[in-house]
Amino acid sequence: MHILYLVPHVPNPTKIRSHFQVRGLIDAGHQVTVVTLNRSLTDAKNIAKLQQYGVKVIAANLSRYQSFWSAFKTLPTRYPLQSRFMWSSQLMNDIREVLKNDPPDIIHVEHLRMAAYGLELLSDWPIVWDAVDFLSSLYGQAQTFTTSLLNRQIYAVESKRLQAYERWLSTQFPATLVISRKDQALFQENNIYSDRIHYQPQGLPLIPTSASNERANNLLVITGTLNYHPNIASVHYFVDKILPLVQRSFPDIQLQLVGANPAKSIEAMQTNPAIKITGFVPSITDYLSHSTIALAPVIYGSGIQIKVLEAFLTSTPLVATSVALRGLDVQDGREVLIADTPEEFAIAIERLLSDPKLRTEIGEAGRKYIEANHDLTQTTAKLISIYQQVIESGELST
Known part of the structure; x- marks a missing residue:
């Protein structure tokens, strides 16, 4: 199976979710093309490491200015800042080129920050959205714990926008993945497409332990x-x-x-x-x-x-x-x-x-x-099973 894997941060050992999902898929014999943003010298080094592991990487440069400007433009809308923070027109063009020249069997979109790319492709391609967690919950809690009045106001507005947006996203994609049963329950609440919300555990390779x-x-x-x-x-x-x-x-x-x-x-x-x-x-x-x-x-x-x-x-x-x-x-x-x-x-x-x-x-x-x-072999098998369900269903968008 060929998976086009869209992710906001270059998979690496500090980004455990994507790092081990990609590793698990490669080790299981699948082809993975990672599509991501290159935002620093560290990102460039991590891209090189992925390529050494046998992963094809498509990356567009994205400056902090571009990220903040894209996010700023959401202010007069109902969309959260996070929804456009990783937007790159260049990356969108690169994705379309990959789809034309090396079409995947399925597209995997990680995180709310990359969902905008998935929405552009929904009508033509089978897509799985890995929400990871219910992000608005985190921002709601941050509002309580921050000592900055400005941050408290930002978190309050962003939390409300995020909740509406991520609930809506979960009705758009044929399958939404989450990292815990708790997050699954939050997404399923009052959701007519609750059966599309899948618990996808975090997988880890079973390394030897120390004496x-x-x-x-x-x-x-x-x-x-x-x-x-x-x-x-x-x-x-x-x-x-x-x-x-x-x-x-x-x-x-x-x-x-x-x-x-x-x-x-x-x-x-x-x-x-x-x-x-x-x-x-x-x-x-x-x-x-x-x-x-x-x-x-x-x-x-x-x-x-x-x-x-x-x-x-x-x-x-x-x-x-x-x-x-x-x-x-x-x-x-x-x-x-x-x-x-x-x-x-x-x-x-x-x-x-x-x-x-x-x-x-x-x-x-x-x-x-x-x-x-959380055995990586088992979680990878479950992920592949979800991919196959989406592909076989033929369902593209709501």
Whole structure:
């Protein structure tokens, strides 16, 4: 099968959804042509890596000015800023050339930001839209947590527009994919095409796990892209309210913040001798495998928290908030310790630090959860099955 895969960001290890979907499809013997935007030198390097893996890549350059100008033009309309943020007329022309010269069996469109391209092609091509999550939910939560009055107003308007737009999009495409059962329920609410909303789990390759004696002592780790606003809020919550409590019992505790593009407020934390910030790393799983405990102190978010799945994948014992576990069928004390106040979070960390046996049990249970629910081979097979259903149905647009 030939899949034309439209994605706003170049698939790479920091963009887990597209990175492993493309990898899974290639490994299953399918042809994938990635269509994306080249916005930086890093993007150019990631494009080269994709090509080395056997992926054909079509990319158009897109400047920050072009993105903001396209988004700005939606202000007098009912459309959200996000709907045009990744629009490029050049890329649309390139897509049409590919369709003419190397027609795919199906078009896969990832994220609301790329949906505009899919809408242009709906009448002639079978298309699957991967919404990933219910984006308006994230913006609604961000409105509550931001300290900026301007941002609060922007999030309020954008959240309402996003909700109407993404619900409408889910009625336009023959199939809409989401990353969790929770997001599936949100899209299906009052939707006459609810049967088109498919739960497509995040897949991960089942890498070997580390032996317990290879882990450091008293080393905590938080992973994620560190300029992403929910991650910034999570790190501040932990460092400001939880870390001092843990240090009372474990004064030698160390915290690693592992992820690309740390915000200035996070970079400033390097003055604390207990905190190390890595910036971008080639393999987050290597850092998880070396740590004592992984943390997910998430206070708002949507979809599935990839940091949770990666901790499970590496058998790293995890302490997380209930918000971080949204959409996952896990239990407190089995795959994870759940803590929703600073005091509870600190106690859970101290409990794991003091009990090697419990750390092993929690880590092993998390790994079993991944093997049962997020094996890349299984999720790829499910994705291909959805593609085949759309192709065989012959349904193009509503």
